[in-house]
Amino acid sequence: MDLTPIWLTLKLAGITTLVLLAFGLPLAWWLSKKRSFIKIIIEAIITMPLVLPPSVLGFYLLLAFSPRHGIGKWLHDVFNLQFVFSFEGLVLASVIYSMPFMISPVKSAFQQLPASLSQASYTLGKSEWQTFRQVLLPNIKPSLLTAIVLTFAHTLGEFGVVLMIGGNIPGVTRVASIAVYDSVEQMDYTSANNYSLVLFAITFILVIGVFIYNKYQVKSPLE
Amino acid sequence: MISIDIEKKLKAYKGVQVLRVKKEFATGGIARITGPSGVGKTTLLKMIAGLITPDAGRIVVDDITWFDSAQNISLSPQQRMPGFVFQDYALFPNMTVQQHLEYATKDTAWINRLLNIGKLETFTTHKPEHLSGGQQQRLAILRALAIKPKLLLMDEPFSALDVKMKGELISDLQSLIKELKATALTVSHNPQELDGVSGDELEVG
Numbered sequence: 001m002d003l004t005p006i007w008l009t010l011k012l013a014g015i016t017t018l019v020l021l022a023f024g025l026p027l028a029w030w031l032s033k034k035r036s037f038i039k040i041i042i043e044a045i046i047t048m049p050l051v052l053p054p055s056v057l058g059f060y061l062l063l064a065f066s067p068r069h070g071i072g073k074w075l076h077d078v079f080n081l082q083f084v085f086s087f088e089g090l091v092l093a094s095v096i097y098s099m100p101f102m103i104s105p106v107k108s109a110f111q112q113l114p115a116s117l118s119q120a121s122y123t124l125g126k127s128e129w130q131t132f133r134q135v136l137l138p139n140i141k142p143s144l145l146t147a148i149v150l151t152f153a154h155t156l157g158e159f160g161v162v163l164m165i166g167g168n169i170p171g172v173t174r175v176a177s178i179a180v181y182d183s184v185e186q187m188d189y190t191s192a193n194n195y196s197l198v199l200f201a202i203t204f205i206l207v208i209g210v211f212i213y214n215k216y217q218v219k220s221p222l223e
Numbered sequence: 224m225i226s227i228d229i230e231k232k233l234k235a236y237k238g239v240q241v242l243r244v245k246k247e248f249a250t251g252g253i254a255r256i257t258g259p260s261g262v263g264k265t266t267l268l269k270m271i272a273g274l275i276t277p278d279a280g281r282i283v284v285d286d287i288t289w290f291d292s293a294q295n296i297s298l299s300p301q302q303r304m305p306g307f308v309f310q311d312y313a314l315f316p317n318m319t320v321q322q323h324l325e326y327a328t329k330d331t332a333w334i335n336r337l338l339n340i341g342k343l344e345t346f347t348t349h350k351p352e353h354l355s356g357g358q359q360q361r362l363a364i365l366r367a368l369a370i371k372p373k374l375l376l377m378d379e380p381f382s383a384l385d386v387k388m389k390g391e392l393i394s395d396l397q398s399l400i401k402e403l404k405a406t407a408l409t410v411s412h413n414p415q416e417l418d419g420v421s422g423d424e425l426e427v428g
Contacts, residue, residue, distance in 0.1 A: 116313035119274045122300040123307040124327045124370055138317035
């Protein structure tokens, strides 16, 4: 069995999760604070990929990043970046597609923390950033872990978006889910079975791991 | 001198009620704020701390204007740095007793003294969930004192303490407040609490 699609999938899921951690956490925190109209709009956009057919999202990304016009052309001419049929494109699409899985659990965890926790920290002279890092973040650990694992697992399972924007280029955009489809098309059921089994096993272990962790984790008094 | 003259609209069960407070507290000592539930005592403390913004008025503490709606002045809670004891304690679930105090101050001698006053020396490695209600409440008071505040705002700070513990803690607090040259404003729904201890008195509502 050619393992490249598996490695590519894990790499894609890993990078996507890291990118979403880096800007998803502050974004979730910002969204968890006082509501405003603009936040409702942003939240709606973030949540859209949950219900939108992946092919629709993939189609718009394909149009937006086509190197022949608009943003795609500009990115290509100025930065020599091409998001269509490239690994970078897969990362971008996955970040958008998996965003709700990172943002919403973390956002609701922040919202469930009593307001007095940050207030207490402020009266001790601590800045918002110190409060975020030393008080808020450590107290949402279980939700954060769930968000990380769900984001990773969800990216493993991507198909439609990846196929639309990345196609099926071996070693570049051909991730495991595409390899399954491709193998079936070529009547190579053995390969399809192998790829499927690996994806199934990884996903199962991840999800069961989170369940076990959250069950045995000492319950925080806030929950 | 702590001079407060503020008003704030509060959402109440039946429409809107307006909380109006005009009072001057002498510096030093413990003052008592009483009044029935839901009248806005907690809101008043939070407005003094800068956690809630009044609709109008002025708060001046020791000749420094903390809030003035006319001049558009409003210092942040970080600039005001009052010692604040929250009614729900607001302890950090991720931190041990020791870490709570270290988060507030770097002064180890002071931390040890506070631990002694709060009788928590043997619980330094415990997190809040492994402390009794009374211990949690004492930790909340110690954490507020850790920053050596000039103004100590306490919201029902003795509600979970037994009579003996309360008596000892109050007399320790009295001497600490004297030492720090601080003023304490204490919210209590129990009119007898702090009898003979408090100086200024404010009844809200």
